[in-house]
Amino acid sequence: MRRLVIGVWLAAAPSVFGWGGEGHNLVARLALVRLSPRAAAAIAGILGPDTTIVSIASWADQIRNSRRDTGPWHYIDIPISAPHLDMKRDCPGGDCVLAKIDEFQRILKDRSAAPEKRKEALMFLVHFVGDMHQPLHCSDNKDKGGNDVKLEFLGRGTNLHSLWDTGLLARMDGEDALFAEMTKDLTPSRAKSFAKGNVRSWAEQSHRQAQLVVYGKLPKAEPGTVIKLGAEYQAAADPVVREQIERAGVRLAKVLNATLR
Secondary structure (H helix, E strand, O other): OOOOOOOOOOOOOOOOOOOHHHHHHHHHHHHHHHOHHHHHHHHHHOOOOOOOOOOOOOHHHHHHOOHHHHHHHOOOOOOOOOOOOOHHHHHHHOOOOHHHHHHHHHHHHHHOOOOHHHHHHHHHHHHHOOOOHOOOHHEEEEOOOOOOEEEEEEEEEEEHHHHHHHHHHHHOOOOHHHHHHHHHHOOHHHHHOOOOOOOHHHHHHHHHHHHHHHHHOOOOOOOOEEEOOOHHHHHHHHHHHHHHHHHHHHHHHHHHHOOOO
16 A cells, blocks of 8 residues: 655645545536435535535545544555456455445445434545546555656646646636536536446546556656656646546436435
């Protein structure tokens, strides 16, 4: 398992995880408009007034320092060279994002569970479905989730994990504009296609993006050296970032609708 050492995008930027706040907000916003009336009502009852799945989308990152045991729950280490997921190999002891999604779905579905347990399960679930669509959260290249891959991206220092968390998103339109663009992109047929499969097949799809693009488009370099990336890498990566967030939004809605029906 990699250590959870997360690099930064720009020297002054705070540490970030998963998609960062903007990415997780987008996932939750895309899911929110796809909730069934029953699921929406159940979520309102669980979270309470003036709280939505958007406002709690980054909660699981905010409590990581105080609840260190939750760190491994945000990812699964599928070897970058492996063609498929193997839960026994990749999720020892059930301490990974896929196992936790299953666990929190069970708790959320159980109407006899304590209200606070269901609320926490919902907050973790919203975040983890987003996390697993960041390709570096479904892959393991023995580089601490890309944190050890030092980069110079368009003249600025960063690392591979930080670039995929927030660096690429930071160069796109703002959150509201992206939400409008993604909503337009998600035609009924496209959304229906994204909703196919299950959590495990979605993890394999995310892992494939890590193979093909995250690492596959990196220029070859000597270990430990700084890799210089520019517009060519960005042109390959940006569509993946956008589509993975769109997929996550559709799939989060599917998970919540199925769990709270």
